[in-house]
Structure formats: structure tokens, C-alpha cells
Amino acid sequence: MEKKTIAIYINDKPYRVEPEQTIMQAADKLGFHIPRLCYHPKLSIEGACRVCIVQVEGVKNYVASCAYPVSDGMKIHTNTQEIRRARRDIVELILDNHPEDCHTCERDGNCELQRLAYSMGIRKRHFEGEKKNYDKDLSSPAVVRDPDKCILCGRCVRICSEIQKVNALRQAYRGFKTVVMPAYNMPFTESVCTTCGQCINVCPTASFVEKNYTQELFEKLSDKSLIKVAQVAPSVRAAIGEAFGIPPGTAKEKETAAALKRMGFDYVFDTQFSADLTIMEEASEFLERLQGKGKLPMITSCSSAWMKCMEQFYPDLIDNISTCKSPMSMMGSLLKTYFPEKIKTAPGKIFSVAVMCCTAKKYEAQRPELKINGLNGVDIVVTTREAAWMIKSAGIDFLNIKGEEFDHPLGLSSGAGAIFGTTGGVMEAAIRTAYELYTGETLLDIEVNDLRGLKGIKEGKLVMDGKEVRVAVAHGLGNACDLLDIVRKEPDKYHFIEIMGCPGGCVGGGGQPYADANSIPLDEDCLRLRAKALYDLDRSRTIRRSHENPDIQRVYKEFLGRPLSEISHKILHTHYSKKEPKGIIPRGLVRAR
């Protein structure tokens, strides 16, 4: 059946469009890009910035095209001199209350406001006056909040409440003093913020950025007395190319390893190796629980933002959480125990750096429970963005570099380790190993398509020796909360649950490269392409099951004994505790808009 259409006019030219969409949606499809700022397709309509205003004949005021629906016969003007000037003045008003420190700003060259101001042709200023003046909040180990750069588009507020359902941020005060802040204007680190960093991903300016450790890391890299060791998370390689202008979807695994070695690291290891290790421990833990030793469903614990979220909002489920440390921290543990033993050096000499797609890992690295004999397993965490900047800053030609392998003994990984970086990947990897550990037979059909893709909550079933195992996967803290609300009501519904705190999993982490001028933050196509890069890596490996990784087998033989051994428990497992920061809004009192 042919779809019903209506007639609209844009800039005096007639078009037929589908009804029940906004002017902006209709215009986008017709090739008119109306300038915009607060709009984000994944978030509710804010209508705050007023940059996307257009004129509609018969309507007295300008209308926000992001919010206003099309109707039959509507005559829309997107580019008259009057509306151009109005938009220009609005953007100037935003600039007038924004620091003019573009040259020294982290988002220089990648700032939506900068691009917008340029496209508006603002060359002269008419209304300059007082600017707001708030202190930066540097309290969090992961996310820096700079209210002076905030233009109050509300994207951070919306992603935090609508997608992540954490509700850490809200506008406060009125008029010119309006500012986005955590409840009671507490320091960020004392708030409910899970440090997931999604506010950074969607912020059009530098009002939210990660806590930057690049200078400190350059210092350490030049320290000859230290043995500098890096580990690289799976999804870093899936996205880092974007920071160098390479389209999403191309894994830059060996190039990243080579670049980090050029930058001064003595060893570059792979977090995918410790992901394999995590699977050994986690799959074994699951099988124990399945046999009655411990609570079900078991819920994964790799995602640091998710851990803080759980401790705050679902402390009743602490016993359901796998005690396994995250792959980053497992690697950290080995780097301060097994590895120094192996190279015959003191653990304190090892300087352990994690290159992560994630801001929350900066928080995780500081959790006191994770210390190994008084040392931090990971000393510094830098994000994909920071790493890319360092590579550029160090003068390394990433685009033309010849790839190198990760170092031994902690650099070899299976395909299962690679897919850890995308939603569903941990579960898929766990199933590959758990099945074999439980049944003694090798699982042949290893690609679990039900658990792939960007659906918020995914479910799957697996039969092991006649026993049905029901699994579920959620990505994004909001979906995670929805899933756990189900678990609270039906505790027997699932046996095993994978949760990743960011949309799309780690590939959509808070530390990934910013969207460029032609794309939008957290674009689903981009997330899919990054995931595809990891699935491609998996397929390209001959070893695709964690337990088949010979280096994993060696580390058990030489050091750990077996999964869940005493030493494993000591260095690879951890515990959680209830957290009660001020500003927790009880689930159920929050209405999604």
C-alpha cells in the first residue's frame, strides 16, 4: 500500500512528505540541513537552543523545527534573511556567555559550537557583556565538569536521565545563573554519577571532558627507572582510527600496538588476553552457581560504571554479581604479580597503563578493593581520545605506521576476547567456554546472533546436556535498570545476565573519539560498525574460544593453578558494597519523558 503523504512547501518549492513527523525530520530527508544544537535523535525533544528555528506562514513566532510537526499545506521558510539573522543572533547570544579560549580548549577543532558559529558567519559581536563564572568540578577521578563552557543544551541531563537513568544531572537556579549540576551541588565524586562519560560523548562543547592524564603519562614515559606497560581494551582498536579520519568499522589492532611502543612503552599487552582470563574465571564461577553454589542469575561485572550503578541502585543484587574483576583489573593484577616474577623485577617498578574506551575505568582503577599487595593494578587510565591525542602529539604517523604484534606473555588473545568490546560479546564468549567446561564437548555454532545487535534487552537460550540455560543481555544503564527490575520481580527468569554500562557496550564508551563534523554522537550506524570491526577480528582468529588460548593455559599452569583457585580468588576476584550518595531518585518515581 502506498504511504499517505501531505504537501508542504520549503522555501517556496512543493514537496510531498509523510505526515506525523517534525519539520526537521521532513527537511532532513529532503536534503535541507537546518542548523541545530540541542537536538539529538536518541533523546527527547528539548527545544532549548532555538537554533533550529524556521518560519512557518501563518504562525506569528518562529517555530523550533525539531519540535513542530508538519501539516498539510504548510509553507516553511528555512533560509530567509530574517531567519538567518535570528539564528545568527541566537548563536551569538550563546557565544557571548561562553569562554573565548578556543585555542586552549580540549574540544578545539572538534566543537559543535565552534562549527555552528563558523557556519552562521558571525564575524562581529553586538551584545557582549557579563559571562558566567563557576568553578570547575575536578573532584571526580573520571569526569570533569566545567559549567562555564556549558551552553545549557541539556543533552547531558537527558542522556543521564533518559538513556542511562542515573539522573545525576539537572539544571539548577534560574535566569542567567542557570547551571547544570548534580543534586545539592555536591562534588561530582560524591554524587550518583557512575562516571560512564556519556555526558562527554553528547556534550557539544567541553563542558564535560574526561580527567586528562596525558601530561602525567608523558612524564612517566620518560622515566627510565620504570618499566612502562600498556594494555589496550578491545574496543579501542575498533574506534581509534576515527580520531585519525579513518571511517568507523576498521580495526586498528597492530597499528595501535606499534604506536604505543613508539611512544615509549616497554611492553604493550592486550586486554583481550585478560578478557580470555575473565572468561575462564567467570564461566567457572557460573557453572559453580549453576550447580547450587551461589546465587542465580549471575550478573557480569566487567563494566565499571555498571558496578557503581548497581552498588547505588541495586545493592540487593550484590550477591548476584560475579566476583570476577574486570579484564582491565585482572591484567593489572597479573602485571603486579605474575609478570614481574616472570621478568625478575620488583612489582613496584612496573608502571601499568590502561588504554580504555571508557572513562569509568579511571574510577575503577582507584577502587581500594582492587589493590594488589598495596599497589594499584592499574596506575593510569587513558581513554581512546587521550591515546589518539598522545600519538599525534608524539609525532607518530598512525596512518602509515607498520603494525606490530602485542607482546608476550600477556598479549595473545582469542576471538572471544575481541568481542568483549561490544554488547552481547561477553555472554557469547562465556557461552563458548562454559558449554565446553560443562558438557566436555566443543560448541561448534559459536556465533550467537540473538545476542548481537543494538536491541536494548536481548534474550537467548542454550541447552547444555539437556539443561536449559536462559541468558539476557542489556547495554546502557537505563536498559540495565529495566532488566534488573524484571529480575527483582522474577528472580528465576534468567540464569546468566551480561550488562554493559554504555549504549552499544564498550564500543560506545565515554572515552571513544568524538563524532566528527558529519556525524552525530552515539550514532547507531557508527556503533554497529565498531562492533563489526570486533566481530571481524573474531572471525579472523584461528583461536576463537578463550580456553584454547595457549598463553591462558600457560598462565594457569605457571601461576594460577586452575580457575577459582585460591590465588585466583586472591588476585582476580573482588567484592562490592552498598553505596548511598545523596540524590538517589527511587526507581518508579522517575518518569521517562
Place this chain on the structure above:
Amino acid sequence: MGKNKKKKEFVITLCDGTACIHNGSKEIKSGIEKQLEKHGISESVRIILSGCLGMCDKGPVLIVNPGYTIYGRVTEKDIPEIIESHIIGGKAVSRLVIDEDHLYNRFFRVFGDVGFFGRQMRITLRNCGIIDPENIDDYISLRGYEAIAKVLSDMKPGEVIEEVKHSGLRGRGGAGFPTGLKWEFTAGQKSDEKYVICNADEGDPGAFMDRSAIEGDPHTVIEGMIIGGYAVGSSKGIIYIRAEYPLAIKRLEKAIKDSRRNGFLGENIFGSDFSFDIEIRLGAGAFVCGEETALIHSIEGSRGMPRPRPPYPSVNGLFGKPTLINNVETWANIPVIILDGADWFRKVGTEKSKGTKVFALAGKVKNTGLVEVPMGTTLREIIFDIGGGIENGKKFKAVQTGGPSGGCLPEKYLDTPIDYESLAKAGSIMGSGGMIVIDEDSCMVGIAKFFLEFTQNESCGKCTPCREGTKRMLEILTRITEGKGEEGDVEKLERLGNLIKKASLCGLGQSAPNPVLSTILNFREEYEEHIKDKKCRAGECRSLIGYEINSKCVGCGACKRVCPVGAISGTPKNPHFIDKAKCVKCGQCYEVCKFGAIDKK
């Protein structure tokens, strides 16, 4: 009233509005009771505490009936005299009686019989001052809750809506949207739940129409809402009222309780299958929460911030359900429309604006207070006939209607009839009913700045034009009043003002520039004087005035003594001199000089 078995000979109505309470009405009540007891006549005099009578500048006010004698500015000391002379002796205490030709006097001569009094006409406030607002029987005795009885027994919901549509009633909150249409939209939505909201978040500076209406007659608002609930198919009403109105809240709470006890609220009202109840939600005093979508967010527990419309609340409102929101004054009209009929209601007012409107008359006018007039009454009639003209023989300069969202109209607009369209055409708005009279002593730039300061402070901060634009306008206005205005500033104000009007998200921003744009339109020369001549003709902008001692100085030294910065020099009996470099323009010398020897320039 039935409970007073013995016939009362006198009724003393004592105004118990906020202003009169502040001026001592509580003490006066106990004083009267003591005096009546002393003379042994407690049984023959009934004391009624009424809601605000609207004559706030003359409070405390009490009325003795029969005879409609109104006493104003009564103190405790006056009570023995009133009781002895008037109640016992039958002779009014003339020195306390408010002038016969006064509007309030006329109103009370006719109250109860005819709806007209002088140039006023009370529909919304019909019971204010007549009934005891805390006594449901008083309300019932004046046909209270008869409208809902009629609706439930004789009318289908659609017929109620038709009646309201036919009445021509338009929203009294300011925008003037046809009330019946709003009802029809909400009624037309299919939903398991719908809400009816009374917007009592009155926030304009100086406005107290809604507060007085609730304080004086809470039941009419409740009855209006029940009728609205029936018409649109809702069983849940919410009154959103600002926490700064404790007396109004207390009276609403009592009225809701009494109404429930009498079966007007609750399950199966009058034995019908219609159920309806009301709860009160308090606002924290944000002006923007008067905007309907912000109000809804506030009730939901979120920050009071408007959202883009459509969807309108009638489709997607409170908790995502269809919601009917009307303001206090609108609700108070509903029972009258039902009982007296839309045909009658249509006769009041103008072609497009039916019924009456309540205004809070304030500023430099002789009689300030609350007035209710038929639509179509001219500004001149309100200001000069009802308000008694300008104080102290000064010259009228402008009238500001619509509060911070409205505009300033100069003398040439005095004969503008008050209705939505005429005021808009003149460059102002009806608004919720603030009316401030301005005389020649007020600086128009200063007035514009005052209102813009208010809207800038009360902007929710969500949309760019309102948050940033009003701030820049305010900065420009501030520099103009400080004598630092630059060529082109007026044009910048116009450019920003028109942008904010057309690009802002909600009504607050869309109307915030009105006080500035309308003063530029009507008093542009004052702006120019400030900027080019560095002169404020009203003498209000402190940076632009200076003090000089003229030849009338006798050298008494009073100015020298009072000057806080030692800017005045001179020897006794010789002319003094002001050092302009030291002078801080506090004006104390000007105030203290008895010889008119100091000029303000």
C-alpha cells in the same frame, strides 16, 4: 445560616484578607466581641469574617448591616465608639465612614440585590465580602453547588461544553484561549485517566486577583473544577497554588474538606455515577510555573521548565494524560455560566471578549485595590472613575497592564476598551490582570528595567533567547540608566526584543521584552534623552541627576549636617555649595531643605 436560631439585628462583616489581617483585623474582631459581651448584645450581632474586599489601602475594613455602612482604617480604639454609637445608638461614626461616593461604598449598597455597583461588576468576586469563606453554608445559601447539581441531573458532558463554548468565556490567565474549546479538546481525548488542574500560581509582581478570589470564595473554584471534571471525563482535580499564599491554602483545604463532607466531592456525587476529588499541590514560588507545561512538570516532581507545544496538555499533560488547565478566575466563572446561562453571560463584555475581568489596580492612583469590570470598560474609566485619578494632582503618564509580560500605554490609549484584542493592538496585553498606573515622576526606562529584571531572574534558563537575550537587554538598560548609554543601544534593544519575542520557547520569554518594546514605542524620546543628553526627566535615574544649591539658600546648614559624605560646604547664614565630585546623589539634602533652595537637575 440556619444554625443561628435567634434573629440577628446587625451583621458586622470584617474583612479578613491578608492586608487587613496585617493591619490588625484579628485584634479588631476580638475587640468587637469583648464590647458586645460587655453590653450584653452578643446574641443580636453576627460577625462575619469575609475574604478580601479589595479595598486594601483602607484596611482594616468593616461593614455594618443593615445600612451598608463601611468603616475604614479602623483601630481597636475605635471599637467602643462604633458599638455604642452605631449598634446601640443607631448613629454611624461619621469620621470613620468611608466617603459615600466611593466605589466600594456603592458596591455594598447594592450587594445581594443587583450585580452592578458603580462601574464595577462582580461575577468572579460575586461572593467576596458577602459570605464567610470558611462557611460552606454561606456559599450554599447563595446558590452554591447548585450549578453542579444542575449539571449532574440535567446536562450531558457535551451540553456543558457547548454551554461554556457558547458563553464566549476565554482563559483569564492571560492568553485568552477560548475556554470551551480547551474543554472540547480534552473531552475528545480517549484515556483511562484525565486530570483537571486549577492554576493558582499567581506570580506577577503586585497581582493578587487569584489570591483574593480564593480567600474570599474558595468554593466557587472547587465547584467550577467539579463541573470541568464532569465535562471532560476526569475524576481527579489538582489545585496548584504557590506556598506563599497560606491563608488561601488554608481556606481551600477547609473548603475541600467541607465539600467532601457534604458529598460534593468524592464518590458518586449527588448519587450519580460521577466521582471527583481534588488535591492541593504547593508551588515553590517560581514565576515560570504559571506556564502550563512548567506547572505540569512541577506537579510531577521535576524542575518547573516549559516544554515545546504541541503536544498540548489537553492531549499529553500531567503524567502523560489529557489534562485540562484553567486559571482561578476562569474556574470561578463556570458556576455562573451554568446557573445564569451562557446567553446571559454573553451579554456582558465586548464582541470577542465576554464577561468581566478582575484587575489589581496599583501604582500612583488614589484608590488602589481589586476591581472587577465588564470587558470593554476603558482604561480611563478604571483609572479615573474607579481609581479616582492620580495621587497628589500629578500628571498621568502611562498605565502598565499585564505585569512583566505586558506593556506601558501612554495617555492616547486611555480610551482603549479593555479586551484581549484591543490591548494587544495597543501594544500591551490583558495578562492575568495587573494594572499599574504611572505618573510623571516615574522614569520609563527605569520601569522597563524593573520588569526585565524580574523576568530575567524568573526565566527558567532553558531557552537561549530568554536566558541570554534578556540578560543582554538588561545590561543595555542598566547602562542607559547609568548614563553610559551608547548610540545604537535603542536599536539593539529592539533587535534583541523582537528576537526574544519570536524565538523563545514559552510565553514567559515571548512576552518578556514587552515592557521594553512598548516603552520604546511610546516613550522613545525618554530613551534618547538618557543616551544623548544624559538626562532623566523623571529624576529617577540617580546617575543622571545632580544637586545644586540656588539663590534661595539662607545658610541654615541643615543640608550640610545631613550630607553623609561631607560634600556640602558653607558658613552659617551664607549660601552653601555642593561639591559635585564628592556628592553621591543620595538626595538627603533635597529632602531636608525647607526653603526650596536645592535643585535636582
